[in-house]
Amino acid sequence: MAQLSYRDAVARGIAQEMRRDERVVVVGEDIAGAGGVFKTTVGLLDEFGPKRVIDTPISEQAILGAAMGAAMTGLRPVAEIMFSDFFAVCWDIVVNQIAKTRYMTAGQVTMPLVIKTGNGGGLRFGAQHSQSIENWAMAIPGLKVVTPSTAEDVVGLMAAAIRDDDPVIFCEHKGLYAAKGEVPDGEIIDTLGTAKVRRPGRDATILALGMMVPRALAAAEDLATRGIDAEVIDVRSLVPLDTRTILDSVARTGRLFTVEENPQLLGWGAEIASLVADEAFWDLDGPVQRITTPHIPLPSADSLEDLVMPSAESVARTVEKALQS
Amino acid sequence: MSVPPSLAPFLPGGRPAPRASGGHRPRQVHSPRVRRLAHDRGVHLGGLTGTGPRGRVTTDDVNRAASMAELPLASPVAAPGTVRACHTAVTEVEVTRLTTSPDLLACLVESSVRTVRSVRAATAEVVRTTVSVHGPPGGAPRTVVNAHDLGVQGIQRVLGAADTPLNGSEGQASRPELSVHDLRGTGVLFDVPVLEDSVVVALSFGDVVDRPTVVELPDGGRGIGIGSFVHLALTVDEHLAGASAARLLAQVRQRLEAHESGRSS
CATH class of the missing domain: 4.10.320.10 (E3-binding domain)
Known part of the structure; x- marks a missing residue:
């Protein structure tokens, strides 16, 4: 067991799989010599050499085009899109090629490709470098979408993503890179499509993803001081989704809140609200409530960014108000 | 008008949706x-x-x-020493013709009285029969004394009189041994009344329900028509000698069917 930062856990997860399987390669801008702009690939070049850890030109289309070709011809690439906002410039390759190749070849060509990306806001990077794009990706059939919130989960879910034969969008929250957590020694392999109950509770279910998980946990501790026992579930994987853990929790608590960093419209919480309305309506003791960033571009000013993103205070306030009305 | 946060992104310059007025909500x-x-x-x-x-x-x-x-109910019935064991039987009987006239209650009282009297006669017990009639809900119970002396029309007349209790014939009022409970208009098909004091038999009936049923056609064949039906629940004190709820209810039913078909004597 060792203390490991979220950013170091990314490198550890990739290295674990590169040692096991020589087909695993890493490509991206500044990921080799520089160890990644966010330092998530530090040490990989030294251990595995330039044939498996490859710097690319500043072209997201080139990165994903090359990675897709490599995946189609037998490698298991991990490609980095430095800021998830930049998916917008290579979206055709992601949506029309990577997501659909396995389907359009009737399963003859698999796509064992992980696209890791720095995602999310809170770091004053402004509207073009702060977006949470999980809901872009989960709207495309053929893509899997994962967002870990702890260092241990980064290692285990990265291993699971690399071993998966489908393309996985692996969203690393930039605001969590410095966060440290206990990580067991040895090989860690997690399972895609599994959520984790971070804090059990009786009165309300709070679903959160990425950096919203620690904020939801802080909100739950605050609520506990006022007699509200909230359960916090780290969704971790949007596609596939752990519907059982979510529905079981709603069946127990009767109340559901989603904490989403994305702008309100078409956020992942809306999809889960729809699911709960279909499958657990008679368990509900009140309306599902979504706590999201408003439907606006994310501001870069400190005070404004803090104001619009869901915070522990806004989560606690919303849950308490709902349970008292 | 204030816009709820959930609607805000849908309304860049648009009109807010009307919100339900609090005064109109249940x-x-x-x-x-x-x-x-x-x-x-x-x-x-x-x-x-x-x-x-x-x-x-x-x-x-x-x-x-x-x-x-x-x-458990803390009623006197459940108190030690006063528990009365009862049996209840339930049946459904067609009353299509009787419901078109006001005498369904009277027919049921008459059928019940005859049934109770047949038991009493068989055991050579008291032959005077007093009935307590409950319902429709909200009204005070009425008592028909010496009901065995009355036919359907007599019972109907007594029940329709304002100054009950009335005697079916001259004689001293006795404590009721039969109670009839009319639950029509409540949406209930029947209930199982508590046997109070001297009552040993209770008959309960509720709403008359129309539904499709097999009918005899004028040409002797069979077809589907609409019939009116009522549920009867008869409760009897198990200490009433010679009585079983099922047998007594069968007699009541038989008598009522005779009224329905116009064959009663």
């Missing part, structure tokens, strides 16, 4: 969870006082009400 709104729990535990939500925010009924309220309902 006074009590029950969540789906509470409604399902109440259904599962047989609790009537309308009768509950909510302890949740703004008087909302909570799952705890429903569970509490259900637990209360399951407690």
